[in-house]
Amino acid sequence: MDERKQRVLQAVVQDYIESAEPVGSRTIARRHDLGVSPATIRNEMADLEMLGYLEHIHTSSGRIPSSKGYRFYVDGLMQPTRLTEEEKAQIDHWYRARVKRIEEVFQETARLISHVTKNVALVLAPQMKKSAFRCLQFLPLDDRRSVAVLMTDAGFIENRIVAMPSGATFEDFQRMARVINDCLTGCTLDAIPKAAYRKIRSEISDENLYEAALDVISRALDDTEGRDRLYLGGTREMLSQPEFQDVERVKEILLMLEEEQLLKEILHAHLGEGLRVTIGRENDYKGIQDCSIVTATYHLDGELLGTIAVLGPTRMEYGRAMSLLGYMNEHLSDVVRRLGWQG
Amino acid sequence: MDERKQRVLQAVVQDYIESAEPVGSRTIARRHDLGVSPATIRNEMADLEMLGYLEHIHTSSGRIPSSKGYRFYVDGLMQPTRLTEEEKAQIDHWYRARVKRIEEVFQETARLISHVTKNVALVLAPQMKKSAFRCLQFLPLDDRRSVAVLMTDAGFIENRIVAMPSGATFEDFQRMARVINDCLTGCTLDAIPKAAYRKIRSEISDENLYEAALDVISRALDDTEGRDRLYLGGTREMLSQPEFQDVERVKEILLMLEEEQLLKEILHAHLGEGLRVTIGRENDYKGIQDCSIVTATYHLDGELLGTIAVLGPTRMEYGRAMSLLGYMNEHLSDVVRRLGWQG
DNA sequence: GTTAGCACTCAGGGGCAATGAGTGCTAACC
DNA sequence: GGTTAGCACTCATTGCCCCTGAGTGCTAAC
Numbered sequence: 001m002d003e004r005k006q007r008v009l010q011a012v013v014q015d016y017i018e019s020a021e022p023v024g025s026r027t028i029a030r031r032h033d034l035g036v037s038p039a040t041i042r043n044e045m046a047d048l049e050m051l052g053y054l055e056h057i058h059t060s061s062g063r064i065p066s067s068k069g070y071r072f073y074v075d076g077l078m079q080p081t082r083l084t085e086e087e088k089a090q091i092d093h094w095y096r097a098r099v100k101r102i103e104e105v106f107q108e109t110a111r112l113i114s115h116v117t118k119n120v121a122l123v124l125a126p127q128m129k130k131s132a133f134r135c136l137q138f139l140p141l142d143d144r145r146s147v148a149v150l151m152t153d154a155g156f157i158e159n160r161i162v163a164m165p166s167g168a169t170f171e172d173f174q175r176m177a178r179v180i181n182d183c184l185t186g187c188t189l190d191a192i193p194k195a196a197y198r199k200i201r202s203e204i205s206d207e208n209l210y211e212a213a214l215d216v217i218s219r220a221l222d223d224t225e226g227r228d229r230l231y232l233g234g235t236r237e238m239l240s241q242p243e244f245q246d247v248e249r250v251k252e253i254l255l256m257l258e259e260e261q262l263l264k265e266i267l268h269a270h271l272g273e274g275l276r277v278t279i280g281r282e283n284d285y286k287g288i289q290d291c292s293i294v295t296a297t298y299h300l301d302g303e304l305l306g307t308i309a310v311l312g313p314t315r316m317e318y319g320r321a322m323s324l325l326g327y328m329n330e331h332l333s334d335v336v337r338r339l340g341w342q343g
Numbered sequence: 344m345d346e347r348k349q350r351v352l353q354a355v356v357q358d359y360i361e362s363a364e365p366v367g368s369r370t371i372a373r374r375h376d377l378g379v380s381p382a383t384i385r386n387e388m389a390d391l392e393m394l395g396y397l398e399h400i401h402t403s404s405g406r407i408p409s410s411k412g413y414r415f416y417v418d419g420l421m422q423p424t425r426l427t428e429e430e431k432a433q434i435d436h437w438y439r440a441r442v443k444r445i446e447e448v449f450q451e452t453a454r455l456i457s458h459v460t461k462n463v464a465l466v467l468a469p470q471m472k473k474s475a476f477r478c479l480q481f482l483p484l485d486d487r488r489s490v491a492v493l494m495t496d497a498g499f500i501e502n503r504i505v506a507m508p509s510g511a512t513f514e515d516f517q518r519m520a521r522v523i524n525d526c527l528t529g530c531t532l533d534a535i536p537k538a539a540y541r542k543i544r545s546e547i548s549d550e551n552l553y554e555a556a557l558d559v560i561s562r563a564l565d566d567t568e569g570r571d572r573l574y575l576g577g578t579r580e581m582l583s584q585p586e587f588q589d590v591e592r593v594k595e596i597l598l599m600l601e602e603e604q605l606l607k608e609i610l611h612a613h614l615g616e617g618l619r620v621t622i623g624r625e626n627d628y629k630g631i632q633d634c635s636i637v638t639a640t641y642h643l644d645g646e647l648l649g650t651i652a653v654l655g656p657t658r659m660e661y662g663r664a665m666s667l668l669g670y671m672n673e674h675l676s677d678v679v680r681r682l683g684w685q686g
Numbered sequence: 687g688t689t690a691g692c693a694c695t696c697a698g699g700g701g702c703a704a705t706g707a708g709t710g711c712t713a714a715c716c
Numbered sequence: 717g718g719t720t721a722g723c724a725c726t727c728a729t730t731g732c733c734c735c736t737g738a739g740t741g742c743t744a745a746c
Contacts, residue, residue, distance in 0.1 A: 024739050039689050042740070060695040060739045139480045139492055147500060149482060149492060157490060159500045236597045245590055247582070254579040367708050382720050385709065403708045403726040 001051070007034055008044045009053055010077040013065045017315050020242040022062030067280035067314065070292070074277050074318050081319035083327055091116075095331065105335050106231040109308065109328055114234020117321050118241065119312030120257065123231040124267045126305045126336070128156040129190040129221065135181050136220070138173045146173055150220040152189065162216050165208040172206070176213050179203045189221055230260055230267070243290075243313040256287040267307040270295040275322055280314045292316050296325040298332045305336065344394070350377060351387045352396055353420040356408045360658050363585040365405030410623035410657065413635070417620050417661050424662035426670055434459075438674065448678050449574040452651065452671055457577020460664050461584065462655030463600065466574040467610045469648040469679070471499040472533040472564065478524050479563070481516045489516055493563040495532065505559050508551040515549070519556050522546045532564055573603050573610070586633075586656040599630045610650045613638040618665055623657040635659050639668040641675045648679065 011032040015023040025038040025045060034041065045063050048054045053069035065073065083091075091112060098108045106123045113121035131152040139147040141161065150158045164173060183199045184192065197214075204210045235257060244250050256262070266285065270276055270293075279292045288311070295309040308328055310321040354375040358366040368384040371377070377384065388406050391397045396412035408416065426434075434455060441451045449466045456464035474495040482490045484504065493501045507516060526542045527535060540557075547553045578600060587593050600606070609628065613619055613636075622635045631654070638652040651671055653664040 022739090026739075037689050038739095039691095039741095040687085043688090046741080056740090058696060059741080061697080062739065137482050139482070139494075141494070147492070147494065149490070149502065151482075151484070151490065155504070157502045157504070159492065159502060161498070161500070233601070236594055236601055239590070239594050239597060247588055247590055247593065250590065250593060251579055251582050254582060258576070258579055365708090369708075380720050381708095382722095383718085386719090389710080399709090401727060402710080404728075405708065 004034070004036075005044055005048060006077060007032075008041055009048055009065075009069060009072065012045070012048075012054060012063055013069060013073040013077070016064055017317060020315060022057065022064050024062040027062070065314075067282060070279045070314055070318075071282070074279065078319050081317070081323050083323050087116075088327065091327065091331070095335070099335065105332065106229070107233070109332060110231040110233035113308065113310060113324060113328060114237045116324055117310050117312065117317065118234070118237045119310050119316065119321070120232065120234045120238045122263060122267060122307075122309040122311060123233075124264065124307040124309075125229045125231065126156070128152060128158065130188065131156055133184040133187045133189060133192075135185070136177050136216070138170070138177050140170050146170060148216050148220060158220060160216070160219050162212070162219070165212050168206075168209055168212065172209055173212075176204060176209055176216075180213060180217065184217075192217075192221075230264055232257065232263070238312055241313055241315075243315065252287060253291075256285075266293070267295065267309060270297075270309075271307055272297055275326060277318060277322070290314060292318070294318065294321045294325055296329050298329045298336075300333050300336055305333070308332065347377070347379075348387055348391060349420060350375075351384055352391055352408075352412060353416065355388070355391075355397060355406055356412060356416040356420070359407055360660060363658060365400065365407050367405040370405070408657075410625060413622045413657055413661075414625070417622065421662050424660070424666050426666050430459075431670065434670065434674070438678070442678065448675065449572070450576070452675060453574040453576035456651065456653060456667060456671060457580045459667055460653050460655065460660065461577070461580045462653050462659060462664070463575065463577045463581045465606060465610060465650075465652040465654060466576075467607065467650040467652075468572045468574065469499070469643075471495060471501065473531065474499055476527040476530045476532060476535075478528070479520050479559070481513070481520055483513050489513060491559050491563060501563060503559070503562050505555070505562070508555050511549075511552055511555065515552055516555075519547060519552055519559075523556060523560065527560075535560075535564075573607055575600065575606070581655055584656055584658075586658065595630065596634075599628075609636070610638065610652060613640075613652075614650055615640055618669060620661060620665070633657060635661070637661065637664045637668060639665075639672050641672045641679075643676050643679055648676070651675065 008028065011028045011034070012023050015027060015031065025041040028034070028041050029036070029038040045054060048069070049056060049063065052066060053072060054063040055066045055069075056063060094112055095108065099105050106125050110121040110123045113123075134151045134153050136151075137149050139149065141147050145161055145163050148160050148162050150156075150160075164170070179200055183196045183203070187193065187196060200213060201210060204213060235254070238244065238253075239250060244253070262285065266283075269284075270278070273295070275294070275296045277292065277294050281289050283289050283291065283293065290313065291311055292314045293309055293311050294316075295307055297307050298305050308325055310316070310325065312321075351371065354371045354377070355366050358370060358374065368381040368388060371384050372379070372381040388397060391412070392399060392406065395409060396415060397406040398409045398412075399406060437455055438451065442448050449468045453464040453466045456466075477494045477496050479494075480492050482492065484490050488504055488506050491503050491505050493499075493503075507513070522543055526539045526546070530536065530539060543556060544553060547556060578597070581587065581596075582593060587596070605628065612627075613621070616638070618637070618639045620635065620637050624632050626632050626634065626636065633656065634654060635657045636652055636654050637659075638650055640650050641648050651668055653659070653668065655664075
């Protein structure tokens, strides 16, 4: 793949991303200064098609990039788009004006990303179960029930009503809490060692109370599942993209977007990989093989927190999406640090 | 409006709901046994159009019901559809299989409703601020912060990290909690009387501590805002309705559905009115004046809890939607009672 | 190796007629 | 007087044809 082929590929990808129309040799010759005639470009394009970087709907339509073509473009040809200071200022302003409570951060982040990129934004909120046990405490509710409050290092707090076994007093529960605290402090919630359970067993002699303790722990952990909430925004923005003029395709993508569990899986799969682009066919899930996803993971004090992503047609402004995610990343870590995340 | 006109109107509405095509006199004569010829039906239809119950796209197309026509149908002509025992069993089964945690109830309810009605389902989860203060307690976090846990009668539990003013000890905070509990017990969160605040003021002499107490209360209440979460399901189901073959219309409705705040307002507006149908033009919001909403409020022990709704094109199976909502209503009250709602 | 020229392809759009569902009106019927 | 058959008329939809224009692929000349 010589220099000139690369320049042609770059031209095709850029023009196609901009216009959403198959691009022809003539257009490229006119709009890019390659110093050769359309005929030459035609030859190059034919070669690029042979090599799998470009595609053809039918004879006599222009070329569009294949997944492989986009991949080459993203990896090598694309010039990194930087957000302008003005754009950054606008984002900061929006954030400041809109986000009053921590719960709003994620929804607003999604909204902002979708607004800027005109694509769907996905934000996976911090995962409670990845953070470390800090302490468990009980509050009395009535004579049959009490409230278990679980706190973790990342600042998550989770509560759950638990029934007290008949005969057990609130004091028993508080004693139980002390035992659990001793044994679990520092454990990551999704990886509590067997030894910890054994230790708790050995310290709580009463059978009923031990059962209750296990119940409390498992239910507290259970709850954390639902907490890695997914925020989604910009369905409508994306539908204004020309690729979604067809109702069938719209339905297809909406079907996909309603599968929250599936989306979470996809984001989880990319967790911890920094900034990453997955293009078209590279996606494992068939429903989005004509889409691309840009994901980024945000951290707090070195601790993995969550993922933000842009999902849109393969014809996407990759550079822009990537730099935006990078910027939002910092922002998000920052806001979470500042306001403190409480689950 | 004589008997026969009503039967014709009924026939038109039913056929149109079923077929989504404008219905003509001939079709009605064939499919409904009115005992008169198409010509007679034509005359009746012309009259019904005069009276505003039917509409015409252009000469020589069949009639479709107007909002007024649907209203008359819903209020008087519609025969109440009952869910079959089989359907009920299926719903029960789905519920049992899917709902493991209380948080899932609402999402699954939305999913189920949309699945059955092929329309968008909206579920407004219980409103914390409408329930009554039960107690406030503190848990120690570290030497500068503690966790405030607020519980209400409906079983909501809400927690918040609060900074302790320098000089204040955790014991001070516990004393403060006792005062607040004494003063606020039984107050509905969104209507705390001025007198209660005065009482707190008189019992807490320390200025800093009083400030902190107000802060705790206001922030606890603040949080409750975000808690009346809206669950939404079935966008895709609705889009398979023939009225949404047009991409423009799809975008319009999606724009609407992304405005969570607006949807909440709409549901709030119908709160406490039992089972209610709002048809087409009757909607205050322009964006959905070609849609209908069926809403129902669910209760627990006489206490208002939330709203569930079906949103779809005016051509909707009203009877079915209504009986389904009625059934889900019971179910929801029941599940919330059984599992206990924790916010 | 590059380019001009030319034949060929194919989607999209406009024009046009045929089709068919449906109305509205009038005159005949019971 | 209400009901109905008959008929002219309307209009959206469909299929068809043709044209246009953008674009390719090939060949021969530069």
